[in-house]
Amino acid sequence: xxxxxxxxxxxxxxxxxxxxxxxxxxxxxxxxxxxxxxxxxxxxxxxxxxxxxxxxxxxxxxxxxxxxxxxxxxxxxxxxxxxxxxxxxxxxxxxxxxxxxxxxxxxxxxxxxxxxxxxxxxxxxxxxxx
Amino acid sequence: xxxxxxxxxxxxxxxxxxxxxxxxxxxxxxxxxxxxxxxxxxxxxxxxxxxxxxxxxxxxxxxxxxxxxxxxxxxxxxxxxxxxxxxxxxxxxxxxxxxxxxxxxxxxxxxxxxxxxxxxxxxxxxxxxxxxxxxxxxxxxxxxx
Numbered sequence: 001x002x003x004x005x006x007x008x009x010x011x012x013x014x015x016x017x018x019x020x021x022x023x024x025x026x027x028x029x030x031x032x033x034x035x036x037x038x039x040x041x042x043x044x045x046x047x048x049x050x051x052x053x054x055x056x057x058x059x060x061x062x063x064x065x066x067x068x069x070x071x072x073x074x075x076x077x078x079x080x081x082x083x084x085x086x087x088x089x090x091x092x093x094x095x096x097x098x099x100x101x102x103x104x105x106x107x108x109x110x111x112x113x114x115x116x117x118x119x120x121x122x123x124x125x126x127x128x129x130x
Numbered sequence: 131x132x133x134x135x136x137x138x139x140x141x142x143x144x145x146x147x148x149x150x151x152x153x154x155x156x157x158x159x160x161x162x163x164x165x166x167x168x169x170x171x172x173x174x175x176x177x178x179x180x181x182x183x184x185x186x187x188x189x190x191x192x193x194x195x196x197x198x199x200x201x202x203x204x205x206x207x208x209x210x211x212x213x214x215x216x217x218x219x220x221x222x223x224x225x226x227x228x229x230x231x232x233x234x235x236x237x238x239x240x241x242x243x244x245x246x247x248x249x250x251x252x253x254x255x256x257x258x259x260x261x262x263x264x265x266x267x268x269x270x271x272x273x274x275x
Contacts, residue, residue: 007173008188027227033220040215042228044188044255071184071258074177081173081188108190108255 007081014087022084026062026110037094037114043086044108045069051105053112053125055098060090062110098125106130171233172208181268183239183261190255191228197252199259201245206261209234242267 014023026041043051045066052063069083097117103125104111177184185206189197197210211232217223242264249260 027229028225029215029223029228030225031215031217031221031223033218033222037224038221040191040228042190042255044190047254069175069186069256071177071179071186074179074184076175077178077183078174078176080170081175107192107252108188 011087017085022082023087024084025088026064026086028088036116037092037096039112039114041088041110042108043110045083046086046105046108046110048105048127048129051110051127053103053127055096055101055125058092058095060092061087063087064110101125103127104130170235171229172235174235174237181263185237185259185261187257188255189257194252197257199250201243201248201261204240204242205236205238206243206259207234207236208257
């Protein structure tokens, strides 16, 4: 395993946050069958309240907000990884049925099910509790 | 045309193996730079709070049962397996970036850990292990007579 696999990749192109935090690219797995696209994104530190998914035309944006990774009343002695928000944008080739999108977050992994469809209408997606 | 034959000059020939050796050495150094082995996965942050160490690490998508934490003396071992999503026959991967497989990491702390009092919590894909110091190992206050 090389370092890039161990460390999170910083999302340099992401728009800057107002809070002074870094933005990382969540690692994803995407697979499909004839009816739907499935997306799994590693976003440790987020839950269903702090993830935001938006589908505008065929552009899918995933953002995750991570509360400061500080351990209460403790001082950091040694650090190998950094904590920050997540952002990643995908252009989807298949048209997605927005009303049937299913999203949930479990153990810091976002799972999205994007059923394929005909019509394209912008809509914000709400997240189900894990 | 006259050209001094470098290969016949003993002084030059003698330095070539040295140069090659040096180049090999440099290549090794530079290729190893920034590279980490599996032993360094997962990356950890270590915190300190009144003689207690807190180790945090990001391990998204692991079932807590698949994780193993053990403490021996001053060393903590975190190991586990990240499960693969088993795809149905008609499903195909378009992209696969997430880390999969098993990992094991040993972390040595600068003190003996009270193994009985170790606590671990797994939340939102982040593992947090609290490791208190053994009482006998705590610094003792000495009174001056």
